[in-house]
Amino acid sequence: MVIELGDVGVPWTPVAGPRPRGEARRRRRAVAFVVVLLVEAGLLVASARERPGALFSLPGWPAGVELADGRVYVTRSQPDVVEARTAEGRLLWSRPRSSANQGLAAVTGGVAVLSTQYGGDSTRESLNVIAVDAETGAELWRRAGARVEGPAGGLFLLEDVAGPHRLLGLAARTGAPVWSVDLPADALLSWNGVELSSLDELDPDGTLIRREPVSGAVTVRRSLQQWSGKGVYLFQVLTGQVVTWPADHPGADVYDLATGRLRWPFPGEFSPQLVDCGPGRLCTVGGDGVRAYDAATGRPLWAIREYNDIFGHGGDRMMLGGYGNSAAASHEPVVFTVDSRTGARIHRLDGWIATNSTGDGRTVVFHPDPGRRDGIVGLYDRWHSGVRVLGRGVFPIGPYCAIGHGLVACVSGDLMVWRIP
Secondary structure, eight states: OEEEEOSOOOOOOOOOOOOOOSOOOOOOHHHHHHHHHHHHTTOOOGGGGOOTTOSEEEOSOOSEEEEETTEEEEEEETTEEEEEEOTTOOEEEEEEOSSTTEEEEEEETTEEEEEESSOTTOOGGGOEEEEEETTTOOEEEEEESEEEEEEETTEEEEEEOSSSOEEEEEETTTOOEEEEEEOOTTOEEEOOSSSOSOEEEEOTTSEEEEEOTTTOOEEEEEEOTTOOOSOEEEEEEETTEEEEEESSSSSEEEEETTTOOEEEEEOOSSSSOEEEOSTTEEEEEETTEEEEEETTTOOEEEEESSOOEEEEEETTEEEEESOHHHHHHHSOOEEEEEETTTOOEEEEEETOEEOEEESSSOEEEEEEOTTSSEEEEEEEETTTTEEEEEEEEEOSSOOEEEEETTEEEEEESEEEEEEOO
């Protein structure tokens, strides 16, 4: 393993510890995050906010952070605002949140969109979208009764849900419709990635429609065969397969995207479980570990029982571990890199906890000091089995981290931002 030190002035000394034992406790990310927030709030002392190597940090239990266009967008609850800052922490603008569910949804073309995803009473009518200038925070336009699907080619794609069910492509700066299509009342939408390259629609009659997001043009139309017609509450297109979760029984049905043919049923007790874990592979994660299947046939490929989450994959490398919260609480932390084709273990990183990271494919890892909430923060490269150290941080719970534009930003108690050396 290679440890690369950035210009942080903080040496790192690995702490020896026993090998992990038992199976990691399975916890839902969102539940663990909320519960520990409520328990831990207010317990950090001022000295814990010293951040050697960090560009800046913010106290007050921020609810989320995103990186876009070289800016740091922070959703905060103390005070209850959405704000934009430079990479060095200078405040550009701050806007009060209209509800606890409002936050940054997407950024493109110098425009940031704030969205109330569920609204105060969880009704479709309570959803709203507000577009602001990313540099100044000045409001540009707003739309009620809509959901943001994502940005694409200078547009924001919105789903109109308060009135007639429609899919819209709106010009980012003006909000003017560039294209729109009517959708069946119970149609579902799905997409992969932050910047949309395609948008998938599944109609109640089992028709799968794929659209090019900049023009709205249909690129794929497929009738799924052996369609039960009993309703689906969720679907995704993963590694060339259409995975649907029927409402009338547990598990999933897997269809071939190219032909619409039913490939295989996945008899899972809990849904959804299947996730993309590399070309031609689908995986399950849960209390019984990680299991890989051939996406086209459902044939089991390999299983690893000790670890219950996937923290990143690409090509033939996959990063596994117990989820950071449970790893810190129940057993010695460890991160494994495996060959995603066979499950063969390639590298073991003892004493480190993986985080949920979004961005360029690298993963933020944390090495806690013995008996403490603070420790070393670094970027793990699963291809070279090395850690590039960023600095020190306080992670009382498993953090959420964003990576991009030469920056790493993590939320766990405080917000911490580092420049990648």
